[in-house]
Structure formats: C-alpha cells, structure tokens
Amino acid sequence: MTAILLHPNDNILVVTAAIAPGDAVPIDGVAVIVPMAVQVGHKIARRALSLGETVIKYGAPIGSMTAPAAAGDHVHLHNMKSDYIASHMRDTLERSSES
C-alpha cells in the first residue's frame, strides 16, 4: 500500500512509501496514475477536488483548496491553505516551490 485512507469521510490519502512520477497508485480499488513525485507523509487527492472545497483528513476539516486537483494529484501548499493561520516556509524553500 503506497497511500492509506485514514477515515471513510476523507477526500485525501496519506502517502506511506515514496511515489515516483507516473506510478500507478490504487485508490478505492482503481489504479490512478500520479503525475508527480510525492514523499512519505504527504497527501494525494482521493477524487477530483474543486476550488474552495474543504479538505478532509482524520474525518475532520484541515483547510480548503486554492486550486482544483485531479484524483491522485499531490495536495499541499501549492493548491490548499489553512482556514485558521497561514503556513510559512524558509525563504529559499518558498522561492524553489514557486519556480
């Protein structure tokens, strides 16, 4: 298993073994091609997520989408945000993630 579902209501999965671009990952019994590298502990979309949609993990809201994502896409700072307090990065990391 390379990605696990923590709660039946979740719309993301947590990656448990590093995923390489193009890997097929089983999501709800269907092999979904993940287009990008995703590290252990990161999240991928369980299904298509729309702009503004609430992200659910542990069965609880953990933020909302700032861009749409397809099933299998990496869900992280580039397409979701906190509904409480903004997250921050070191300047060098911010620049590299923007490029």
Added chain:
Amino acid sequence: MISAWSRTDGRKGIRNVVAVAYLVECAHHVARRIVDKSDDPDIQLIGFPGCYPNSYADKVMKAIATHPNVGGLVIISLGCESFNREGLAAAVAASGRPVETLVIQQNGGTASTIAAGLAAVARVKAIADAGPRIPMAPSELVIGTICGGSDGTSGITANPAVGRAFDRFVAEGATCIFEETGELVGCEAIMSDRAITPELGAELIASVEKAERYYTILGFGSFAPGNAEGGLTTQEEKSMGAYSKSGSSPISGIVKPGDVPPSPGLYMLDVVPDGEPRFGFPNISDNAEIVELIACGAHINLFTTGRGSVVGSAISPIIKICANPETARRLADDMDINAGRILEGAATIEEVGTEIYERTLAVAAGERSVSEELGHQEFILTYKSFEPVGPACLPRRQAA
C-alpha cells in the same frame, strides 16, 4: 516497583539531580564551567538569562528546583540581577533539600567562583545522594508529552501510539499532561467534549481561542518550514495529528506552567500567555515547552518526532519516539522507539503503545533513555505572563 527518592512534599523522584542554576546570562559561563568540570550526568545546568524580574520565571524556577527529580541546588548569581536569589534558596531549603548560593561579585570573580562552585556541588551532592529511597508505583508517575519536528507521519504513527500509552497510564491511576494550545487550533470542539464538566469544556475552547488570537497577532502559527516539507500543509492538519497524543481519556483539568495537577488523570497544559502579547512567541522552541511540563511535575516526557529532533532535557528524561520510518533509519542512534514500523505494516499502533508504556516504566526504574546517554540536557526559560487558572479549570479540586 520503581526505587525512587523520597521528597518531603510526598512526591517521589526517579532521578536525583543536583542542579546548578544561573540567574542571569552574566552568570551562565561560570555555572556552565562548574557543570562541565563536575563531569557527572546527574549534575545539570539550568538557568534564566534575563536581568529584569518576571513572576512566571520565578514560579517555574522554584517549581524546577523543588521538582521530585532534583536532590539539591547550587545557585550562581552575578549579584546585581533582579532574580530573587534569596527567595529561590528559601523555597529549596524549605523543601528539605540542600542549597548553596554563590554570588560572583562577592566571590572574587570567575575563577574563584568556579572553584567555590565545584566544592559547593560536591557538598550538595553528598547530602542529596544520602537521601532516603522509597518504592514508587507506576500510578505515582507524572508523564508529559510533546511533539517536535512533526511531519505527515506523526499523526498516524507515533502520536496515536503515545495516546494509547497515555490511556493505559491514566486507567492505572497515573497523571498525564499534554500541551501546546497553539497546536490544538482546529481541535477545540472535539476536545471540549472530553472534559469532565461542561464548564471545563468551555475553558478548553477558550484556551485554544486565546492561542489562535495570540499566534495570529504574532503573524505565525505553531508551524515550522520542516512541517511543510514533511507533508503537513496547515496548522489545523498539524493540530489533528498532535492532538492524538492525548489519547481518549476524559480531560480532568487545565494547568498552567508551574501548576502541579492536584489529582491523577489527564490534564492539558495551557502554555500561551494571558493578556496582550508582551514578550514574543509563546514558546520559542520545543525545550521551552519541555521545561514547562517539568515545572508541572513531569518525571518523564514522551517526545514524538517525524523530521527527527535530537533534543533531550535537564531534570527529567526524554523518551524519543520516531514517527517516520525513513527518519528512524537516518537518525537511528537518537531514537528510543521506531513507531515508523506502523507505516510499514511491521507493528500496530497498539503494539507500539505497549512498547512506549514499557519503555517509560524502564526509564522510570533507572534505565537511561537514548538522549540521556548522549548527554542531552537542554534547558531554556524565558519571559512570559500568566493569570492563575480559574476554578472551572480544576473541577476536582473545586469539589474537594
């Protein structure tokens, strides 16, 4: 059964540390040299860097100096700082512990105070080591928990495993403390449902709202760049993972730094200052929270990490539980327990919870944790301001 050191307040210690405390940064070097030259893992450095007075720092320092794991104290003062050295010495003496005070300005300076300090430490240690031993049951332990360097694995392996260990300790009558209200932002509603009274539930929500407001004014959540590198995207996502360390027992009360829980059970430590922000970030690093857990009486702290923290602590041992299997391999020599096995299907949360429980008892019985063996004795105390907890925060004390 643990063979513990008996203290006059009825509490029992699992270590017998002689603490050397500097009361201002100007006395830090002298105190550090005394500890270094003593070359004894049970002679440890603590201190406060500021020259201005602070009632929180005074309360925490007294709580640490009379912690059950402390057998005696040597105070190193420059001489002109604000810290009330007489009050600290009196509190330690009143607890039945040996205490000596050295004032650098009255002792001929650096070299002679180091020499006098070494002699003072030897006298204090001789008295402390002769102190009475007594059996201690696991139910008499106070255990804290903290997470540091969290990533996307923390909330699904190490943190829930600590929660299982906490549930077992609380069921057996021990006292457990979880903390960092800034890392409970987003969990306030589900947490309040676990309070033993509705009034305590309201106080739990209020403490998290206080933290959210405080962190918002400062412009940063309790969230580090490494958290995001490890897959955590938002404060509330990190919070949900951190919250699972508390397990599923009812929450018996809220304490603030330096308050010892009045009866067994599970407590939340409110670490965010009261009033308008005055002295900066609530806790500038993990060890500031660890010192506050110790000031609440924690004999041992369970520290979960995903990215890989290496810290330990003065006074009370840290047990390091690694959440991420890749980190557990990379920093194998720094970890007590590899909870990353859960992610690889090699162990269950229950099994790792049992391992944490058993390791805690072994360290309580005298076995050195990994960070103790490596010589980690970090300590940091800074400025804060708190109001006392309200009556609804400790319902059992109110009923008693």
